[in-house]
Amino acid sequence: MQDISYNKRFEYNWDVPFKVTLGESYFRFLDGLKNKKILGNICPKCNGLHVPARPFCDKCLVEITKWYETSGIVTIESFSVTYVKFLGLPDPPHITGIVRAENAVTSFLHQIGGIPYDEPKELDEKTKIGMKLKPVWAEKRIGDIQDILYFTPVDA
Amino acid sequence: MSNNVIKKEWRFNFDFSVASGETYGRFFKGLNDKKIIGNICNNRTFYPPKPFCDKTLKPPDAWLECDGAGIVEAFTICCEKSNGVKFSKTDKKPDVPYVLGVIKIKDSEHCIIHFISGFETKDVSEIADKIEIGMKVKPVWATKREGEILDIEYFEPVI
Ligand SMILES: [Zn+2]
Numbered sequence: 597m598q599d600i601s602y603n604k605r606f607e608y609n610w611d612v613p614f615k616v617t618l619g620e621s622y623f624r625f626l627d628g629l630k631n632k633k634i635l636g637n638i639c640p641k642c643n644g645l646h647v648p649a650r651p652f653c654d655k656c657l658v659e660i661t662k663w664y665e666t667s668g669i670v671t672i673e674s675f676s677v678t679y680v681k682f683l684g685l686p687d688p689p690h691i692t693g694i695v696r697a698e699n700a701v702t703s704f705l706h707q708i709g710g711i712p713y714d715e716p717k718e719l720d721e722k723t724k725i726g727m728k729l730k731p732v733w734a735e736k737r738i739g740d741i742q743d744i745l746y747f748t749p750v751d752a
Numbered sequence: 753m754s755n756n757v758i759k760k761e762w763r764f765n766f767d768f769s770v771a772s773g774e775t776y777g778r779f780f781k782g783l784n785d786k787k788i789i790g791n792i793c794n795n796r797t798f799y800p801p802k803p804f805c806d807k808t809l810k811p812p813d814a815w816l817e818c819d820g821a822g823i824v825e826a827f828t829i830c831c832e833k834s835n836g837v838k839f840s841k842t843d844k845k846p847d848v849p850y851v852l853g854v855i856k857i858k859d860s861e862h863c864i865i866h867f868i869s870g871f872e873t874k875d876v877s878e879i880a881d882k883i884e885i886g887m888k889v890k891p892v893w894a895t896k897r898e899g900e901i902l903d904i905e906y907f908e909p910v911i
Contacts (some may be wrong), residue, residue: 598773598774600774602772602773602774602775602778602781603771603772603773603774604772604777604780604781604899605769605770605771605772606769606770606771606900607765607767607769608766608767608768608769609765609767610764610766610768611764611765611766612763612764612765613761613762613763614762614764615759615760615761616759616760616762617758617759618758618759618760621802623758643789644768644874660766683765683766695812695865705786741761
């Protein structure tokens, strides 16, 4: 049995501003979002499509230079429905998904939205791995991953 | 190329709290009384104490107490002011240069991380000359103690 009389609460704050320099590939990818384009690039050696575009292929270790504009349609690889409010994330319920563009060898994280429900719990069932999604664009786009507000079912 | 997206800026700002539980609570209460509390399981000692032994997976056998003298296992000299990580209940960010040490208290199986100071110089290479792995250190106690980790202001070399 714990002796809780020793228990004590410690309050902390971590406030960490930071910067990331994008480099050319990620810059071009984000810049494409401004024009409602989801850009990838293709490895000259293995032909692997990388979305988001990357500076080099992590399998072949060669520079990727061939650019490719995807249709913007992605497939759900995996997802998680969040029912509690979390700092910096949308109001619950919201869905975080790992999505794959076309036949890309990489996938990426984004929000999934626009799936109708009566009770939040239904989202567990109504969201399906393999579901096809399309981007919903922000009105004002600045070259940021949030220029895509979220991905929504193609037939919505 | 427009410049506004070459560099992205972010900010993580987290408020959080941690409840100590009995084991660490005893350790922090000990600091208030200038004592380092530990515990022992099958001749393996732990400073700070552990709620359970990582070998037997059982609660340790007994509480221990010592003066906190130990040795430096590893260290780093920090020359950049920390930008946002603050200590419990304080806005204190250490002035540079400061030394963070991994310190093994007495014969403990594990170490703690704390400041090493008391070098009487702010010159980085002079500090580097004065500190070495295996060096003996002891705690310097804060005058006003509140049962928290900064009740030890820092560890200083034992001369
Ligand atoms: Zn490749």
